[in-house]
Amino acid sequence: MGSLPSPDLPKPWVSTPLIESAALSKAAGCRIFLKLENLQPAASFKSRGIGNLIRRALLTHPTPDLTHFYSSSGGNAGLACVTAAHTLGRPATVVVPMPTKPLMVAKIKNAGATDVIQTGASWAEADAYLREELLAKDKNGVYVPPFDHEDVWDGAATIVEELEEKPDAVVCSVGGGGLFCGLMMGLDKKEWGDVKVLTVETEGAESFHKSLAKGELVRLDEITSICTSLGARTVGKKTFEYGQRKNVRSVVLEDREAVMGCWRLADDERFLVEPACGVNVALCYDGRLEKVLPGLTAESKVVIVLCGGAAVTLELLMEWRDKFGLMERETTEDEEVPSTVARNGQC
Numbered sequence: 423m424g425s426l427p428s429p430d431l432p433k434p435w436v437s438t439p440l441i442e443s444a445a446l447s448k449a450a451g452c453r454i455f456l457k458l459e460n461l462q463p464a465a466s467f468k469s470r471g472i473g474n475l476i477r478r479a480l481l482t483h484p485t486p487d488l489t490h491f492y493s494s495s496g497g498n499a500g501l502a503c504v505t506a507a508h509t510l511g512r513p514a515t516v517v518v519p520m521p522t523k524p525l526m527v528a529k530i531k532n533a534g535a536t537d538v539i540q541t542g543a544s545w546a547e548a549d550a551y552l553r554e555e556l557l558a559k560d561k562n563g564v565y566v567p568p569f570d571h572e573d574v575w576d577g578a579a580t581i582v583e584e585l586e587e588k589p590d591a592v593v594c595s596v597g598g599g600g601l602f603c604g605l606m607m608g609l610d611k612k613e614w615g616d617v618k619v620l621t622v623e624t625e626g627a628e629s630f631h632k633s634l635a636k637g638e639l640v641r642l643d644e645i646t647s648i649c650t651s652l653g654a655r656t657v658g659k660k661t662f663e664y665g666q667r668k669n670v671r672s673v674v675l676e677d678r679e680a681v682m683g684c685w686r687l688a689d690d691e692r693f694l695v696e697p698a699c700g701v702n703v704a705l706c707y708d709g710r711l712e713k714v715l716p717g718l719t720a721e722s723k724v725v726i727v728l729c730g731g732a733a734v735t736l737e738l739l740m741e742w743r744d745k746f747g748l749m750e751r752e753t754t755e756d757e758e759v760p761s762t763v764a765r766n767g768q769c
Contacts, residue, residue: 434469435507435577438459438461439461441456442456452720455724461730464504465583468499471574473505473577474580475577479564491507492516492558492728493620495516498733500530506637516535517542519549520536525738541586544573545650550754568598570599575607578607581608582611591725592727593620593622597618599661599664606670615667624647624674624679626646629641629657642655648681651696678746680703681745683706684703685709686703687728688704695734702727
């Protein structure tokens with residue numbers, strides 16, 4: 423029998439800065455704050471939720487020194503699982519579907535994965551292999567779900583805990599809904615239930631939006647968006663429940679707008695993120711935010727969760743820009759390019 427680890431087991435995620443972006447504020451016509459989840463150890467907000475699940479598993483497992491973590495994900499969830507497990511000294515295996523890009527496979531391996539197994543045409547097939555062939559044969563194996571688990575939501579809720587002042591609105595992207603559920607839980611804990619929450623998806627990955635429109639959980643036949651990090655064909659039940667609240671609004675943008683958001687963010691703030699994150703930033707430009715949140719003033723405070731994502735490189739960003747016909751932004755001598763104002767934990 424192994425011994426339980428100390429309750430002071432380190433947290434495999436970090437508190438992130440909150441910065442006020444002068445460039446995005448100018449574009450949006452209100453005060454825009456960025457919660458920099460792209461600075462997490464695994465380059466995305468997934469470090470919080472999945473890190474929290476893994477840490478709690480070690481605190482409660484009867485043989486924590488024998489645990490082996492298993493994740494079925496070809497993206498940020500798998501990377502977060504390996505990063506957190508490696509930080510806490512435990513092995514982790516990830517099963518990824520065949521279409522997973524070599525970039526992500528390499529990043530998961532480099533993060534310290536015990537093994538990365540590539541099988542199946544989809545996440546569902548990779549997940550079935552993990553459960554039937556790996557977990558079923560390892561009595562100390564712990565399954566790490568990508569989004570649909572209370573420990574994952576509790577971890578994501580720490581984002582709100584780090585906000586010192588109440589914002590007028592929070593913006594987040596939705597894939598399976600782990601981040602969204604966490605934010606809603608965090609707002610409830612602070613009794614900030616009247617804060618408006620904008621959930622953003624892209625066309626071809628809008629399972630949440632379609633579920634809300636139909637009044638029941640909808641399962642997409644396939645994901646056609648380039649935002650593969652939003653590629654949950656159906657959202658979790660808790661996500662759907664939270665979506666019924668009056669302070670929640672669902673927004674769907676095109677892939678082209680998501681890439682534009684990535685490009686403008688890199689240009690204005692020097693951050694490189696996936697389109698699944700850039701789609702949030704896209705709301706700040708060309709009057710989009712004002713259309714979905716009428717009544718905003720110059721002093722309104724909007725927090726955008728910059729969820730990050732590891733599946734991006736400068737080369738990929740340029741490929742996406744060319745694919746969607748986005749021109750390089752030109753700055754005239756008379757155009758003022760504002761700088762970011764850092765306000766850690768304050769909005």
